[in-house]
Amino acid sequence: MPSVPLSWYLIVAALLFSIGAYGALSRRNAIGILMGIELMLNAVNINLVAFWRYVEVEGLAGQMFAIIAITVAAAEAAVALALILAIYRTRDTVNVEEIDLLKW
Amino acid sequence: MTAEQFVFVVAALITLGSAVGMVTSRSVFVGALWMIAVFGGVAALFILVGAGFLGIVQILIYIGAIAVLILFAIMLTPRVMGDPNAPRYNRQWPLVAVMTTGLAAVLTVLVLRTDWPLAQEGTPVITGFAVELGKGFMTTYILPFEVASVLLLVALIGAIVIAREE
Structure with a gap:
């Protein structure tokens, strides 16, 4: 076993997740929200890899899951930034408080 | 404190400090630069925990692709950068701060209170991840692998269609 306890990794991941959630929920800029979400995905990956190393070390599932999560994060970033660019082109803003077309 | 613990504390402090810098920076562009430091810190944590291949993948995809993509998007939406005095947070940010602090x-x-079912002492750790992961993707995990390929293709086409000039 490594000399760093499992709980250290989990606490760092929990703090990173909370900071990312704060960024995603409080930013007015749509790109800032996206960056917060990327932070939360990274925190989840830390948890997956830490659990792989300390609990399921003879298998590969933890690392596989982390790689799939990174893939999904890349796809999500590409689509989200395309949406932000499309909204910027038509509405001339990326402030989420002004993007209220679907609000009634 | 052992050397491993020292490296862990340094990497964790870089990660969390940069994350705080990211969400509090006034400019989104500076926030994106902080975000690159967060990704680097997370890659260091991956390598420290023993998943070296994932650390490299993290640097390649997050720093090399996603961070550059986000910097591009910030550059392409210039009205946001042009107004440095606009408030960076929405009205609900104090409530969000309380909620996320409580969540943390x-x-x-x-x-700290959970009793984790840790692996036995001396369980052999797999080495040579690139080989093992490649074999895994072609055998046990072939379905998730194919689904991820289709997802990437769909996301690529979707991004082009959405962002295209009419």
Whole structure:
């Protein structure tokens, strides 16, 4: 076993997740929200890899899951930034408080 | 404190400090630069925990692709950068700060109070991840692999269609 306890990794991941959630929920800029979400995905990956190393070390599932999560994060970033660019082109803003077309 | 613990504390402080810098920076562009430091810190944590291949993948995809993509998007939406005095947070940010601090506290207490089913001492650790992961993707995990390929293709086409000039 490594000399760093499992709980250290989990606490760092929990703090990173909370900071990312704060960024995603409080930013007015749509790109800032996206960056917060990327932070939360990274925190989840830390948890997956830490659990792989300390609990399921003879298998590969933890690392596989982390790689799939990174893939999904890349796809999500590409689509989200395309949406932000499309909204910027038509509405001339990326402030989420002004993007209220679907609000009634 | 052992060397491993020292490296862990340094990497964790870089990660969390940069994350705080990211969400509090006034300019989104500076926030994106902080975000690159967060990704680097997370890659260091991956390598420290023993998943070296994932650390390299993290640097390649997050720093090399996603961070550059986000910097591009910030550059392509110039009206945001042009107004440095606009408030960076929405009206609900104090409530969000209280909620996320509470979430962090609850998660920390839960992590410390849970009895994790740790692996046996001396369980052999797989080495040569690139080979093992490649074999895994072609055998046991072939369905998730194919689904991820289709997802990437769909996301690529979707991004082009959405962002295209009419």
